[in-house]
Amino acid sequence: MNNEIPIGSPVRTQAIINRYFVKAKKNLGQNFLVDLNAIQGIVQAADIRPGDQVIEIGPGIGSLTEQLLYAGAKVFAYEVDDALPEILNNELPRQIAGVPIKDRFELMMKDILKANFKADLQDFFDLTKPIKVVANLPYYITTPIIFFLNESELDFASLTLMMQKEVADRLSAVPGNKEYGPLSIAVQIEMKVTSALTVKNTSFIPKPRVDSSVVVLTPLVQKPDVGEIKHFNWVVKMCFAQRRKTLNNNLKNLVPEADKRAELIKALGVDPRIRPEQLTIAQFAQIARAIPVQK
Ligand code: SAM
Numbered sequence: 001m002n003n004e005i006p007i008g009s010p011v012r013t014q015a016i017i018n019r020y021f022v023k024a025k026k027n028l029g030q031n032f033l034v035d036l037n038a039i040q041g042i043v044q045a046a047d048i049r050p051g052d053q054v055i056e057i058g059p060g061i062g063s064l065t066e067q068l069l070y071a072g073a074k075v076f077a078y079e080v081d082d083a084l085p086e087i088l089n090n091e092l093p094r095q096i097a098g099v100p101i102k103d104r105f106e107l108m109m110k111d112i113l114k115a116n117f118k119a120d121l122q123d124f125f126d127l128t129k130p131i132k133v134v135a136n137l138p139y140y141i142t143t144p145i146i147f148f149l150n151e152s153e154l155d156f157a158s159l160t161l162m163m164q165k166e167v168a169d170r171l172s173a174v175p176g177n178k179e180y181g182p183l184s185i186a187v188q189i190e191m192k193v194t195s196a197l198t199v200k201n202t203s204f205i206p207k208p209r210v211d212s213s214v215v216v217l218t219p220l221v222q223k224p225d226v227g228e229i230k231h232f233n234w235v236v237k238m239c240f241a242q243r244r245k246t247l248n249n250n251l252k253n254l255v256p257e258a259d260k261r262a263e264l265i266k267a268l269g270v271d272p273r274i275r276p277e278q279l280t281i282a283q284f285a286q287i288a289r290a291i292p293v294q295k
Pocket of ligand 1 (some may be wrong): 028029031033034057058059060061062063064065078079080081097098110112113133137138139141285
């Protein structure tokens with residue numbers, strides 16, 4: 001097969017699948033992207049410039065990796081499927097703009113959720129310079145990955161992540177939306193969420209059940225004051241324990257006394273029958289402040 005045909009084109013991907021007897025592993029969330037427009041869309045959404053330092057989660061057979069490299073990025077990738085290093089080694093270009101691939105691409109066989117970014121990256125990246133994360137995520141661990149990156153010791157310049165459309169909708173949901181909930185809030189207190197593009201399920205081999213979306217998350221310059229973050233996120237989760245019930249009902253576990261609950265809801269200046277999905281982040285912060293931090 002002519003290596004000048006991009007890995008992310010259906011014909012090259014199919015040839016790689018045939019050559020290495022690749023069986024997409026469902027338990028690893030493997031859906032390979034075979035849509036060059038979508039791949040370019042991800043690279044553009046991440047605003048990749050020559051010299052950018054990029055962490056890729058799950059390079060698969062390298063379709064997105066290759067385009068990140070051609071856009072000028074230096075890529076450090078985390079992968080867990082032992083069948084893939086051989087494929088990446090053979091199929092990615094040997095050099096990019098005259099630079100040997102080993103200077104531009106490094107693969108670490110490690111679960112992203114066990115990453116120790118500073119130690120893992122120090123020999124390959126300049127940790128004093130910005131680092132971007134770009135990924136077509138394994139969908140079975142989308143939410144844990146977002147939380148893990150959010151809580152990371154490194155301050156990423158941006159996270160450009162492809163995920164199931166319904167999860168992306170939850171990330172960008174605002175009060176009053178039915179998708180608005182603990183995930184939206186946990187992300188929005190730290191990051192600005194921008195929707196970049198939607199990708200049909202026919203753009204993947206094998207075809208997933210649902211369409212996908214790409215979102216770009218960038219750290220907020222001014223974060224809302226929500227107090228201790230773990231406590232805040234826990235209070236939010238408790239308030240959404242039974243989404244269709246009123247806030248008053250959900251608060252029973254946190255504030256057992258009816259009069260204290262009524263006082264707290266009154267202080268929020270809202271209708272006593274309000275449901276949790278109608279509250280703003282500032283109102284959740286007010287509730288969290290009124291509830292003792294669990295030790
Ligand atoms: N980037 C490729 C593409 O766009 O075609 C593959 C994306 S596929 C949706 C997800 C990739 O993540 C797979 O290659 C899978 O093996 C890998 N993966 C699954 N679990 C992982 C984990 N815990 N840590 C790192 N990579 C993982």
